[in-house]
Each structure stands twice: as structure tokens, then as C-alpha cells.
Amino acid sequence: MRMIKRKHCVICEGSLRECHTFNDFPTYMGVTNSAVENDAREDMIFSKCSTCSCVQLSNLIPLDILYNKPHNSAIGKMWDRHHYEFYQFIKSYAKGTIMEIGGGNLKLARHLEKETSVEKIIVHDYNFYQEDVSNKIIFKSPSESSNTQREKVDMIVHSHLIEHLYEPVSDIENMASLLPIGAHMAIAMPLIDVMIADKFTNAMNFEHTYMLTYEMAEMMLNMAGLHIVDKKYFSPHIAFVIAEKTGNKSAPVVKYEGSVKAFNEFISYYKEEVEKIQSKIKSKKEDTFIFGAHIFTQYLFGFGLSEGLFSNTLDNDPDKIGNRLYGTSLKVKSPKILKEVEYPVVVLKAAMYTEEIKKDILENINPNTKFIL
Numbered sequence: 601m602r603m604i605k606r607k608h609c610v611i612c613e614g615s616l617r618e619c620h621t622f623n624d625f626p627t628y629m630g631v632t633n634s635a636v637e638n639d640a641r642e643d644m645i646f647s648k649c650s651t652c653s654c655v656q657l658s659n660l661i662p663l664d665i666l667y668n669k670p671h672n673s674a675i676g677k678m679w680d681r682h683h684y685e686f687y688q689f690i691k692s693y694a695k696g697t698i699m700e701i702g703g704g705n706l707k708l709a710r711h712l713e714k715e716t717s718v719e720k721i722i723v724h725d726y727n728f729y730q731e732d733v734s735n736k737i738i739f740k741s742p743s744e745s746s747n748t749q750r751e752k753v754d755m756i757v758h759s760h761l762i763e764h765l766y767e768p769v770s771d772i773e774n775m776a777s778l779l780p781i782g783a784h785m786a787i788a789m790p791l792i793d794v795m796i797a798d799k800f801t802n803a804m805n806f807e808h809t810y811m812l813t814y815e816m817a818e819m820m821l822n823m824a825g826l827h828i829v830d831k832k833y834f835s836p837h838i839a840f841v842i843a844e845k846t847g848n849k850s851a852p853v854v855k856y857e858g859s860v861k862a863f864n865e866f867i868s869y870y871k872e873e874v875e876k877i878q879s880k881i882k883s884k885k886e887d888t889f890i891f892g893a894h895i896f897t898q899y900l901f902g903f904g905l906s907e908g909l910f911s912n913t914l915d916n917d918p919d920k921i922g923n924r925l926y927g928t929s930l931k932v933k934s935p936k937i938l939k940e941v942e943y944p945v946v947v948l949k950a951a952m953y954t955e956e957i958k959k960d961i962l963e964n965i966n967p968n969t970k971f972i973l
Contacts (some may be wrong), residue, residue, distance in 0.1 A: 626927025
């Protein structure tokens, strides 16, 4: 595959030094129905900036390859609550023409279209999940967007986009150029540094390519002439912010001293965790499963957990069931199959979704399920 080499720091353009590599890591964190031999793998190389200490990937997948398949259906009660609370947070600022970037699942746009002050919502995304849209919602693919990218809008909204950007400083500046002075940008973003500290395996990967912090996001907004006027924490790991365009550009350089330490602790922790899991599951059994047809499971295998210990991977997303987790030979099954197993064992390392998944299985599927958390 033709990879993109990140030669300088994504934030301050400082020099990069390699700090950890996952060799031959799956390049797609979803599912597939093609043969295993067709799966692409590349080295996932993490480096640190010699100037600001930001940990980031230095080996990037071209965007047209990385996002050529839908893989963000935002399944679960947590995501429904997230989109609703984000809508509640931003609705008093919403008016006129809104541009939502990366909102193809329409969960946020469906809320915003109810506001009488909103005239039009232009949704920019590689993938579009629903067709029955109102006259207020206009979908544009990246190719269509390039022809209208200078169109002025009254508000820009994006949810869990900023951590995906390969050049976030210039991308935010380009977005800000579409706003008049006094207009707002609404952002929902994961705090990658907090996720890494809490050992979430979905924190950094081929899609989340740098350790985003709240301070870093604020600095990049200030560099684009945007200044935070409102904020809310959905959880310790997710922040909502409203930034107003003032046109005053300022950016004191922030040094992220703790990011390298947190990343190294994350690596050490999972090396030990994999050893513990393998000591508890000594051989493959028909009643042993691993939850998550996603990056959670791929990371555990990347740390050395044996794929051969599991009969299947489980997932609640109906679009994944019946397919195969990319980069593995494991078929994806619904957790409902646990009803047919007397004493199932499930490895569950699903970050912020863990308790919701565990509760659902114990209360609605099989109370005898044993979890390795």
C-alpha cells in the first residue's frame, strides 16, 4: 500500500522520533466478507515530537482507502445519549445554514432539523447511511464538497472528527474561513490523553493519529481565530465546546509532557493484560468468545493475544453479524448466541462501552456469563 509518511509534528512541526511499532496491523477496523488473504496490513508506527512531546502516528493510510467503507454507525444507548446531549448543548447557537462535517449517520442532523431557526443543514461525509431526509438536509460527498468549499455558512458542527484529521491545524483554519466574524463552531471531541490514561484501546490507531488533549484543541482553535466561549463534559473522555470566530489569532505553544509517559504505561499495561488473559484461557473452547468486531479486539491480538483461543467475536451491530473481523479469521456473531451456551466466557475490553455491554448480556441474554475484563 502507498503509505503517507508524517515527517513533522502534526501540531508544532517539530521533528519526530519513533517510540513504538505494531508490526503488520490490520488497516481497517471493521468487518469484511472477503477472503482473509485479501486483508491489508501495515506497520502502525507511533512517534513522539521532540519539541512538544505529542505522541502521533508517523505512518498514515491514504484517506480514500481508510474511509472507503462505512464503519461508524454509532450503535448503542451511549451514542444516542451523546448525540442528544450534544444537540441540547449547541441548539441555542444553531441558526441559518449549518455545515456538519462527518455526520453521515444523520443522528445529529435529525435533531437540528427540528429547530425553526435552522434553514439548511449541509452534511459532508464519505458515507451516507440514510436516504429518507427532509428538504432541510443536503448531503455532499467530498468530491461534491470541493466545488462549494468556499460557501459561507452560519455555523460549523463536527462530532468526533478533529482526532481523525491528518493536518488538523490547517483543516480547522480552512473551516474557520467559511464562518463570518461572530459565528460559531461546535465540536464534540474525545480526549485521547484521558482515554490513553484509562487504557482505552480505541484511543489511538490508524484513524485517531495523534494524542489529542483539551489544551491542544484550544490551541489549534486559537490559531484559526476561534475562541472557546462554552464547554461541557459529556464524560471524562469526551468534551463539547462552542468556539466563536473573533479573527484574533494567537497560539502559545503547549508542551505535552505527560503524553509520552501515559503512552508507555498504556503499552506496558496491555502486554501484562494479554499475559493474564492467556493464563485464564489456556486452550480454545466452544464457550469462549471475545467481544467487539472492532479495534478493541484487533489491539489485543496486536499485543500478542492468541486469536485461536476464541470460537467467535461478538458484536451488537446488525451490519457486522455474519461477516469476519478484518485482519482475523473470526466470524462475527450476535451476543444472543450466548443463550445457547451454559457457561460462556467472554473477553470484554470495550472501553467506555464495557459496562453497558456487560449489563445487557447479564440481564437480557445469559446471567451465567463469565467476563474477563
